[in-house]
Amino acid sequence: MTTTYLCPADGARSPVDTDAWCCPVCQGPWDLDFEAPPVPLASLPGRVPSLWRYEEALPLPAPPLTSLGEGRTPxxxxxxxxxxxxxxxxxxxxFKGRGAVLLAELALRLGPERVIADSSGNAGTAVAAYCARAGLPCTVYVPEATSPKKTEQIRAHGARLERVPGGREATALAARAAAGTPGTFYASHVHNPxxxxxxxxxxxxxxxxxxxxxxxxxxxxxxxxxxxxxxxxxxxxxxxxxxxxxxxxxxxxxxxxxxxxxxxxxxxxxxxxxxxxxxxxxxxxxxxxxxxxxxxxxxxxxxxxxxxxxxxxxxxxxxxxxxxxxxxxxxxxxxxxxxxxxxxxxxxxxxxxxxxxxxxxxxxxxxxx
Incomplete structure (x- = not known):
C-alpha cells in the first residue's frame, strides 16, 4: 500500500512528496496512512545500535543517509x-533528534531548495544538525527569548537563525508564512507526521x-x-x-x-x-x-x-x-x-x-x- 498523508479531521489525502505541509481543506496537521509490520524482538540484538534497528516500524526505508547514530539511550x-x-x-x-532525523531523511529524498523549521529551541537545533548532515540549506525560526545556548547550537550547525518578536505562536506563524515559498520543505515537528x-x-x-x-x-x-x-x-x-x-x-x-x-x-x-x-x-x-x-x-x-x-x-x-x-x-x-x-x-x-x-x-x- 502506498504511504500517504491523511487529515484526521476531514479525511483529505495527499502524496508524501506534496508541497502542502498541512491539510489544504482545514489547514490542520497531517497524519500518515502507514501500516507498520511487526518488529521481531528476537532479531534485534544483532541490528544497528540506533533507532533504525526498528526499520519495519519506520515509514522510510533503510539504510538512512542522515543518521548520527541516534537512539538506544540508557x-x-x-x-x-x-x-x-x-x-x-x-x-x-x-529527544527531538528522533523525529528530526526522519524529517531530514524525507527532505533529502525530496530534494528541496531549502528547509525551514520553527522551534522554541530543541527541535530547531535537531533539524539544523540533521540538515547539516544532509547538506541541505536550513533556516530556523525561534522566539526572541530562546536560550542563547540553543541559538548558538543552531548557528554552529550552519543554519540561518530568524529571531521572531513575541512567543512561540508568533514564531510558528512566521515560519508558516515562509513555508509557502516554492522549493521549500517545511520541517514542522508539529504538522509533519x-x-x-x-x-x-x-x-x-x-x-x-x-x-x-x-x-x-x-x-x-x-x-x-x-x-x-x-x-x-x-x-x-x-x-x-x-x-x-x-x-x-x-x-x-x-x-x-x-x-x-x-x-x-x-x-x-x-x-x-x-x-x-x-x-x-x-x-x-x-x-x-x-x-x-x-x-x-x-x-x-x-x-x-x-x-x-x-x-x-x-x-x-x-x-x-x-x-x-x-x-x-x-x-x-x-x-x-x-x-x-x-x-x-x-x-x-x-x-x-x-x-x-x-x-x-x-x-x-x-x-x-
Missing amino acids: LVRLTPSVSAKLDFLMPTLS YFLHGTKTYVYELWEDLGGHLPEAIAVPVGNGTLLLGAALAIAELYGHGLIADRPALIAVQAEAVSPLATAFRAGADELVAAADPAPTLAEGIAIPNPPRARQILRAVRESGGTFLTVTEDQLRAAQLDLAARGLFVESTGVACWAAVGGWSDRSVVVPLCGAGAKTGLADSGSLT
Missing part, C-alpha cells in the same frame, strides 16, 4: 518504581529494554505533544500486533504556568477551552498555549486511561537540583516529569529526561523575568 532506575530514559544523550542533546514516527521509537526502545514489556505508565512532558503522540503510535502498533499484553497509561505533564491541555482535560473537553493567560515558565520547551494537535493529544491520554499533571516553577527548580545531585544534569523542561511523578511508588513508570542541562543552564529564582 534506561536508568531512579527509585524502585521510577526509571528514567536518558534522551538528553542523543547526538543533538535532546514523519516526526511522530521518529519519536515513537522511544517506546520501541523501552519495549526492547524491558524484554518485550512496557511499564504500567509512561510519563511525558507535553507542549505540542510530539513525544506523547509518538508514544501512542508505538503502543497501538505493539498492542495491535500482539507484542504487548497491556497498554500503559500515558501521563501527560505540563507546566502550571502554561497548561491549556490540562485545563481542557480536567473540564472533560475534547478541544481547548478558555484558559488563563500563559505566564513565563522555566519549561520553555512545553510552553505552547495553542497546540495544533490538541484534540489528538486529549484523546490519546483518555484512551490510555492516563491523566494530566501540572508542576510549579518551584517544583521544576527542585527537580533539576535533585537530578543533578543524582549525577544527571537536565534542562528545566526535561525535568518536568520527574517533578510530577518522582515520588510515585504504587506502579512502575518511566520518565524521559529530554534535554541536556548544558542547553539552558541551571534554573534559579532569577531565571524568570
